[in-house]
Amino acid sequence: MTRIKMIIEYDGSNYHGFQRQDNAHSIQAEIEQQICKLTGEAITICSAGRTDAGVHARGQVIAFNTAATIPPAKWTPALNTFLPADIRVLSSNKVDNNFHPQIHAVSKRYAYYIFRQKTGAVFYRQYAYCNREPLETTPMSQACELIKGRHNFKAFCASGSSARTFERTVMDCTIKESGPFLRLDIEADGFLYNMVRIIMGTLLEVGRQRISAEEVAQIIHSRDRVQAGSTAPAQGLYLLSVSY
Amino acid sequence: MTRIKMIIEYDGSNYHGFQRQDNAHSIQAEIEQQICKLTGEAITICSAGRTDAGVHARGQVIAFNTAATIPPAKWTPALNTFLPADIRVLSSNKVDNNFHPQIHAVSKRYAYYIFRQKTGAVFYRQYAYCNREPLETTPMSQACELIKGRHNFKAFCASGSSARTFERTVMDCTIKESGPFLRLDIEADGFLYNMVRIIMGTLLEVGRQRISAEEVAQIIHSRDRVQAGSTAPAQGLYLLSVSY
Numbered sequence: 001m002t003r004i005k006m007i008i009e010y011d012g013s014n015y016h017g018f019q020r021q022d023n024a025h026s027i028q029a030e031i032e033q034q035i036c037k038l039t040g041e042a043i044t045i046c047s048a049g050r051t052d053a054g055v056h057a058r059g060q061v062i063a064f065n066t067a068a069t070i071p072p073a074k075w076t077p078a079l080n081t082f083l084p085a086d087i088r089v090l091s092s093n094k095v096d097n098n099f100h101p102q103i104h105a106v107s108k109r110y111a112y113y114i115f116r117q118k119t120g121a122v123f124y125r126q127y128a129y130c131n132r133e134p135l136e137t138t139p140m141s142q143a144c145e146l147i148k149g150r151h152n153f154k155a156f157c158a159s160g161s162s163a164r165t166f167e168r169t170v171m172d173c174t175i176k177e178s179g180p181f182l183r184l185d186i187e188a189d190g191f192l193y194n195m196v197r198i199i200m201g202t203l204l205e206v207g208r209q210r211i212s213a214e215e216v217a218q219i220i221h222s223r224d225r226v227q228a229g230s231t232a233p234a235q236g237l238y239l240l241s242v243s244y
Numbered sequence: 245m246t247r248i249k250m251i252i253e254y255d256g257s258n259y260h261g262f263q264r265q266d267n268a269h270s271i272q273a274e275i276e277q278q279i280c281k282l283t284g285e286a287i288t289i290c291s292a293g294r295t296d297a298g299v300h301a302r303g304q305v306i307a308f309n310t311a312a313t314i315p316p317a318k319w320t321p322a323l324n325t326f327l328p329a330d331i332r333v334l335s336s337n338k339v340d341n342n343f344h345p346q347i348h349a350v351s352k353r354y355a356y357y358i359f360r361q362k363t364g365a366v367f368y369r370q371y372a373y374c375n376r377e378p379l380e381t382t383p384m385s386q387a388c389e390l391i392k393g394r395h396n397f398k399a400f401c402a403s404g405s406s407a408r409t410f411e412r413t414v415m416d417c418t419i420k421e422s423g424p425f426l427r428l429d430i431e432a433d434g435f436l437y438n439m440v441r442i443i444m445g446t447l448l449e450v451g452r453q454r455i456s457a458e459e460v461a462q463i464i465h466s467r468d469r470v471q472a473g474s475t476a477p478a479q480g481l482y483l484l485s486v487s488y
Contacts, residue, residue: 009364009366011366056367058363058364085366085369088365118334120302121332122253122255122329123255123300
């Protein structure tokens with residue numbers, strides 16, 4: 001039995017999220033089905049995190065056990081011949097039998113893209129939040145500084161979360177203009193359910209000058225989801241990478 | 245009766261081209277159907293050019309007659325509320341009753357995008373030709389210079405074309421690196437059927453060093469489609485703008 005770790009990228013537009021579920025097309029089910037075609041095995045894969053419907057990944061990490069004798073690096077081209085064009089394996093290697101992509105993750109990095117131009121939105125409607133409201137980026141950057149560090153992020157956690165603790169450490173939280181996009185980069189030792197999208201929704205309120213940067217510190221302190229902004233749309237969010 | 249000219253953009257991925265046809269979803273039918281919902285009129289629109297299945301537009305031009313009393317500029321927001329998210333009206337204005345977007349066009353401009361990176365191809369599979377072969381751009385640029393000017397472009401015209409003349413003037417033909425893309429910009433007083441995609445396919449052969457830049461002059465002279473390269477895939481092509 002060999003344990004394989006893979007880094008994968010996917011366009012989440014046509015899937016109901018990563019996690020396998022009844023009566024809905026998921027990234028997990030698609031990959032498991034194609035592994036079955038490749039090796040004949042009925043395998044359950046685990047991942048570094050479950051992305052929601054419409055959320056994309058440039059560096060999702062998955063792992064699974066296999067009895068197949070395919071050399072670890074050869075899994076990449078082999079599985080790519082079976083996978084649809086919106087899911088690609090970027091690399092594959094052998095790992096310790098106890099490796100778990102979520103439990104052993106030291107940090108995860110996400111990006112959120114807002115498309116700001118008048119023209120071209122048809123091409124980004126599934127790949128960014130298309131929003132042309134005036135946004136003040138200076139207070140947004142100030143708010144990002146307040147989000148950095150170790151905090152209780154309960155105010156930025158969607159209801160229905162199974163999280164037992166809400167303390168997380170945000171190592172990076174940066175807003176920058178990038179061509180026609182405004183881009184948030186955020187890295188943390190872990191993320192609560194919808195945390196990046198709620199942080200983005202709150203930063204948008206700061207950009208619109210409906211709340212001040214300083215009020216973001218109060219929102220964190222409140223531990224009250226109602227105080228934070230709304231959840232930004234799924235299609236702007238990308239899981240960039242996972243560190244171990 | 246008012247004649248309205250519109251500049252529109254669309255993501256061609258989910259359509260069988262611009263032109264209305266039986267049993268297939270087209271840009272033209274979608275727009276005509278939404279105009280009918282807006283004004284109750286059964287209108288036939290005409291366009292600057294028929295884009296093929298999967299081809300995109302950032303500045304397609306359409307025109308139609310209407311008895312509706314909607315002010316010309318208000319057609320933009322009005323029709324956008326009916327159109328699907330992959331077709332957008334960018335502007336609308338009143339034009340002379342005899343205006344025809346194809347016949348009166350002085351030149352058209354297209355771009356063709358090749359995505360060159362290893363990672364990220366899942367996001368561009370419908371918006372560029374994803375190709376990572378080594379390509380020599382210097383001879384490709386030399387070949388572009390030979391394509392510029394007035395020539396008989398029969399070698400770059402797909403069979404089945406209804407064109408009666410093959411002489412066209414190419415005013416601009418430029419290859420450049422643009423981030424992760426290699427991009428062809430081409431402007432001409434008119435284009436033959438599949439001309440940009442066959443020129444791109446031929447430039448790819450030059451980039452692969454299978455034919456020299458100088459041989460492109462011979463291919464033009466041959467007036468023989470078989471001498472040119474294959475037709476590059478539809479998803480890399482964008483109709484950028486039309487000049488009048």
